Amino acid sequence: MTRWLPHPLLLPALVILWLVLQESLSLGHIVLGTAIALFALRGLAALKPEKVWIRFTSAIPRLTVMVLGDVVRSNIAVGRIILSRQNPRRRSGFIHVPLEMRSRYGLAVLGIIITATPGTLWMQYDSSRGELLVHVLDLVDEDAWIRLLKDRYERLLMEIFE
Amino acid sequence: MTQAPDLPLWAALLVAFLVLFGASVSLIGTVGLLRLKTFYERMHAPTLGTTVGMASILLASMICFSALQSRIVIHEILIELFVTLTTPVTLMLLSRAALYRDRSEGRERRDKP
Numbered sequence: 326m327t328r329w330l331p332h333p334l335l336l337p338a339l340v341i342l343w344l345v346l347q348e349s350l351s352l353g354h355i356v357l358g359t360a361i362a363l364f365a366l367r368g369l370a371a372l373k374p375e376k377v378w379i380r381f382t383s384a385i386p387r388l389t390v391m392v393l394g395d396v397v398r399s400n401i402a403v404g405r406i407i408l409s410r411q412n413p414r415r416r417s418g419f420i421h422v423p424l425e426m427r428s429r430y431g432l433a434v435l436g437i438i439i440t441a442t443p444g445t446l447w448m449q450y451d452s453s454r455g456e457l458l459v460h461v462l463d464l465v466d467e468d469a470w471i472r473l474l475k476d477r478y479e480r481l482l483m484e485i486f487e
Numbered sequence: 488m489t490q491a492p493d494l495p496l497w498a499a500l501l502v503a504f505l506v507l508f509g510a511s512v513s514l515i516g517t518v519g520l521l522r523l524k525t526f527y528e529r530m531h532a533p534t535l536g537t538t539v540g541m542a543s544i545l546l547a548s549m550i551c552f553s554a555l556q557s558r559i560v561i562h563e564i565l566i567e568l569f570v571t572l573t574t575p576v577t578l579m580l581l582s583r584a585a586l587y588r589d590r591s592e593g594r595e596r597r598d599k600p
Contacts (some may be wrong), residue, residue, distance in 0.1 A: 331594040333557070342565065345561065345562050345564065345565060345567060346562055348560070348562055349586055360581060364498065395521055395538060396538050398537055398572060400512065400538060401537045403519070403531060403532070403534075404512065404515045406519075407515055407516075407518055407522055407523070407532060408515060409517035411522065411524075417525070417527065417528050436575050436579070437572065437575050438576040439575075440503065440534065440578050440579070441534065441537075441571055441575075442527075442534075443516075443531050443532075443535050443538065444531055444540075445529060445531075445582075446527070446530055447575065447578070447579055447582070448577065448579075448582045448583070448586060449582070449583060449586060458586075460527045460530075460531075460582070462528060462531045470576060
């Protein structure tokens, strides 16, 4: 079982992906999708990816809602910065965020969240020191940003992935 | 589009609003590329188009084709999913290249206060 299905969550995910892509729920597509998914998983196994640990807690919906809200809010903030007359007092800059999270999948999701919210950019992650370099467009208070990233996202991500 | 008259009024209005809204948000992001000053600042601007801009255009597409074909069309979600998953790769590549260039030229702390 584990030899054939090292990643049990990926199989249904790939089958659902196939069915949505084909816009069909017919038996033929379910069989074909499963076959393709199994074939793709064999290919993935050759890459020997790290095992995924996901804890299905209330942290997942909480994080999703929070990120969606933050994306909309930061879209408005960045749009306002672009459209308003250039304020010479506004400054952008780098912040160093010390992370406790070591899970590679958690870090990947954090990377997606940080890049998907306009106004923050993932620059570089130093895995030996666990330090993340983030570029912030509207840097008012460095510590506030660090607290925001750690309290809002890292804590929930660690609940899910570690 | 020959099917356009078949679209009920509520759907037409909603779709038109969402398409225009998404296009405007993407336009603002593009204007940002022009108006912001440094390379790092400019990299923030296109994210508007890949998040809210794209989402509302895709939502418009879902509503439009669901109303026209009288069934739920949701495969646009996959576009959203794949764009969201792949943008960070490009952005990280760009930002690391910029960081590398600045460090090799000894300008690392330029953006720092």
